[in-house]
Amino acid sequence: xxxEEVSYFRRALLGWAAQTPRPMPWKGEKDPYKIWLSEVxxxxxxxxxxxxxxxxxxKAYPDSRxxxxxxxxxxxxxxxxxxxxxxxxxxxxxxxxxxxxxxxVFPDKYGDIRSLKGVGDYTAAAIASFAFNLPYPVVDxxxxxxxxxYFALDAATDLSSSKKMFAxxxxxxxxxxxxxxxxxxxMDFGALCCTPAQPDCGNCPLSQRCLALVKGTxxxxxxxxxxxxxxxxxxxxxxxxxxxxxxxxxxTGKDIWKGLYEFPNIETGSTAxxxxxxxxxxxxxxxxxxxxxxxxxxxxxxTLTHREITAVFRELVVPENSPANFIRDGIxxxxxxTDLAELKKKFAFPVIISGFLKKFV
Numbered sequence: 001x002x003x004e005e006v007s008y009f010r011r012a013l014l015g016w017a018a019q020t021p022r023p024m025p026w027k028g029e030k031d032p033y034k035i036w037l038s039e040v041x042x043x044x045x046x047x048x049x050x051x052x053x054x055x056x057x058x059k060a061y062p063d064s065r066x067x068x069x070x071x072x073x074x075x076x077x078x079x080x081x082x083x084x085x086x087x088x089x090x091x092x093x094x095x096x097x098x099x100x101x102x103x104x105v106f107p108d109k110y111g112d113i114r115s116l117k118g119v120g121d122y123t124a125a126a127i128a129s130f131a132f133n134l135p136y137p138v139v140d141x142x143x144x145x146x147x148x149x150y151f152a153l154d155a156a157t158d159l160s161s162s163k164k165m166f167a168x169x170x171x172x173x174x175x176x177x178x179x180x181x182x183x184x185x186x187m188d189f190g191a192l193c194c195t196p197a198q199p200d201c202g203n204c205p206l207s208q209r210c211l212a213l214v215k216g217t218x219x220x221x222x223x224x225x226x227x228x229x230x231x232x233x234x235x236x237x238x239x240x241x242x243x244x245x246x247x248x249x250x251x252t253g254k255d256i257w258k259g260l261y262e263f264p265n266i267e268t269g270s271t272a273x274x275x276x277x278x279x280x281x282x283x284x285x286x287x288x289x290x291x292x293x294x295x296x297x298x299x300x301x302x303t304l305t306h307r308e309i310t311a312v313f314r315e316l317v318v319p320e321n322s323p324a325n326f327i328r329d330g331i332x333x334x335x336x337x338t339d340l341a342e343l344k345k346k347f348a349f350p351v352i353i354s355g356f357l358k359k360f361v
Contacts, residue, residue: 001172005209009150010175010182012205017185022192025055027184032106032131033064033098036116039123040091044084047191053082064106067092068099076259076348083351084305085260090118108132121167129179137170138183139163142190147173148222149194152211157222230303235311236274236296237263237353238282238331243320247327247335248347256304261347263313264331271299274312282316288326290319302352311352 024047026038037057041050056078061067067075072092079088094117098106107113108131114124125136137143144157147169155162175182193200201213212218233256240247240263247264251257266281268274279293294315302309327335338346344357 006173008209009173009206013185013189014175014178014181016193016205017181017188020188020192022188025051025058030131032108032113032127034058035127035130036094036106036119036123037091039126040087040118041082043087043123045082049082053079061095063104064095064098065104067095072259073348077346080348080354081351085257085348087118089259093117094119106131110134110136126183129183133180135174135176135179137167137174137179138187139167139170140187142187142194143170144222145196146186146190146194149199149212149218150206150210152215152217152221154223156225158224228306230306230308232308232310234268234270234274235309235352236266236268236277237311237313237356238265238316239263239313240316240318240327240332241340242318242322242337244340245337246340246343247332247337248343249335256307256309257350259348260350262349262353264335266331271310274299274310282331283326284330288318288322290322292317297356300352300356302350302355309352311356313356 026034029035029038038050038054041053041057045053057067060078061070070092072089075088075092076085079085082088097117098104107116110124110128113119113127114121116124119127122138122140125138128134128136129138144166147153147166148155148157151169153166155165157163157166170186173182193204197219199218201207201210201218204210204213207213210218212221238247248261249264250259250261252259266277268277275296279287279291282293283291294317297313300311300313302311326332327337343349344354349357
């Protein structure tokens with residue numbers, strides 16, 4: 001790639017960005033804490049969805065010390081609805097490292113930024129270039145799409161060897177004098193012009209040299225390997241009602257939704273079993289006196305990275321004067337009893353549960 005080709009790409013892209021504003025609350029920000037916060041929130045999250053979370057977090061935790069002092073349950077509740085909760089746990093762990101181990105000073109070298117918990121190559125490059133004007137290229141989904149179309153690259157973007165090639169190419173194109181502006185421009189360009197479906201090729205500043213457009217095949221790029229099938233899992237969640245009380249517990253161990261709260265549940269092997277589960281399966285040693293099992297809800301579903309979750313919710317009504325000693329046994333072990341009115345305010349639930357609560361509780 002010649003110097004003239006690199007210069008053309010930079011001029012066209014930066015010229016387009018100057019004429020195409022894309023306001024975002026973190027755009028132009030130089031505080032590395034706020035840039036880091038925005039980038040973690042935007043990992044696997046659409047900008048429109050992430051904006052209110054960013055504003056909410058900045059208001060509640062304006063710096064690393066404020067975030068470091070927050071309880072984990074509080075942070076997870078603030079994060080509720082974004083999914084991929086490991087991001088929130090990493091966020092808190094890193095804030096504590098910066099606040100307590102680094103005396104509140106955010107690292108200003110790429111290698112030190114990259115070493116932070118939950119920070120990968122892309123996030124480190126974004127922080128380094130936006131906050132410290134360091135010449136590191138960002139390579140996200142938008143950048144993969146722009147480069148693969150412009151150069152008509154057949155390399156699958158989800159292969160590690162291809163990722164290194166795209167990173168090298170992005171590094172050659174990067175404007176070393178304005179790395180932050182260039183990185184923001186190419187991401188905005190991918191989001192607004194070189195979109196996944198129906199790219200605006202008629203108004204594209206790079207169209208004269210875009211090889212995918214010359215071939216008439218922009219929709220064929222970027223190339224990806226076939227996705228592996230997701231494993232299905234099925235949960236019957238029991239909403240235990242004893243007067244104005246119910247049961248919840250925190251999920252632990254190395255499984256989905258770690259650190260979030262849930263209702264006591266049974267995991268089954270199919271959707272049919274979810275609806276057919278009777279009270280004998282819940283109380284194999286005999287049903288406590290006066291306990292009634294309600295009808296199953298409609299199927300609720302949630303898609304995770306490697307899982308497809310289907311769930312049914314059923315009320316388990318317990319007499320108000322019952323001591324409810326069964327909460328210590330079987331599927332009710334490790335549960336705590338709490339007010340129904342506190343569920344939405346106090347506990348962070350997986351999306352599949354919080355979605356049900358919005359409709360039915």
